[in-house]
Amino acid sequence: MGIDLSGVLSTELKKNVEEYKKARSKNDIGECRDNAHACAVLCYQIAEQQPAFRDKYIANAKKWENIATGKITPSSGSHNKNSSSGPVAVKGSEKNSGNSSEIDFDASSLIETSSVTWNDIGGLDEVKRLVKETVVIAGLKKPDAIKPWKGILLFGPPGTGKTMIAAAAAGSLHATFFNVKSDRVLSKYFGESSKLISSLYETAKVKAPSIIFIDEFDALGSARGEGTSEASRKVLSSLLIELDGLQNKKSDHLLLSMAATNTPWDLDTAVLSRFPRRIFVTLPDEISCRSIIQINTVGLDTSGLDLPGLGRRCVEKLYSGRDIQNLCQQAIWNMIHDKNPRMDELADLPFNELKNRVLNTRELINSDFEESFERIHSPLNNDDLKQYNTWNDEYGERSQC
């Protein structure tokens, strides 16, 4: 049976509520937010311990979270008549600056549930090892001198599995996964810039363990050059501040920033220095191509396939994992059309009748892939690959053989 910590946590919560009230009376917004953050974490913990009051504590945790992330501003003038667990005396609809043109950014909207596992990723063994190692070291108890990595940069050609890796890291840890698409966030929340990043990191702390995944990082990470917008520059500076803050603070919570890019050479040096762990996500080699084919044909009979031959051709054609996924999809469709030539005629049948019928399938054969090989072309050439390799040699993670 688990130990009931709810008494200890409630005492701790009361203490933090008192601290929050003191900070509020001094009008110290920063202090208020720190205490609100602690209250939110405690409410979530008590909710876990006391199933009977779960809903009440989750609701309170959310309100505290709103204060911690600046969505609700602590007000100095009001009085607390509430319970000891709930947020007290806040002006519910007030926004930070009172500026009516401000957009209400909710970092929780970036949270995605990740069901990707390490086994869904074919090949990339070294990349998986490096990422797993980073995650594990962040979690283990360790001497103060050992500082875990706080940021990982994944770089490589399109479709090689960078997003999958970040999702698998989050999935394996049951971590909250914040998926931030740089250019979309930049255009949608134009003008909200620096607040957006601090709110994102505050929310991630409350919901730790968290992984913040910044996709298309080049849209942000090269923002200090000429010709970039003020908004991009502000977002980038706030991001650098948050990353420095994480690096300097000792914390028991896992909060890992992962960024991905197809054009690492566009990143500015200040950005690179915050991501000392830069991992090259390469095109798959022959064996990896075979395992990606197997992952994408699960449930079908592939015993007649010349997997080594198919793998070799994928490598020759410079296919990425995404190209191989498309290749398999098209090959499967070829097999389906072969076995169900008159499928379209069934469209007139009632849906319930369709559910009683079975799709005809057969084993996959090499010729199912022929047409797909003709149709799928890699966007890369050997010069592109050379550019990645050169950058990796100069700036990438040294592989530890």
Ligand SMILES: Nc1ncnc2c1ncn2[C@@H]1O[C@H](COP(=O)(O)OP(=O)(O)OP(=O)(O)O)[C@@H](O)[C@H]1O
């Ligand atoms: N190593 C792999 N194993 C299995 N599937 C893969 C692998 N790499 C890519 N894929 C397939 O390709 C798709 C695209 O992968 P993903 O989105 O992770 O690529 P990416 O590197 O993030 O691409 P981009 O640079 O365009 O964002 C995945 O949904 C998956 O189906």
Ligand SMILES: [Mg+2]
């Ligand atoms: Mg991606």
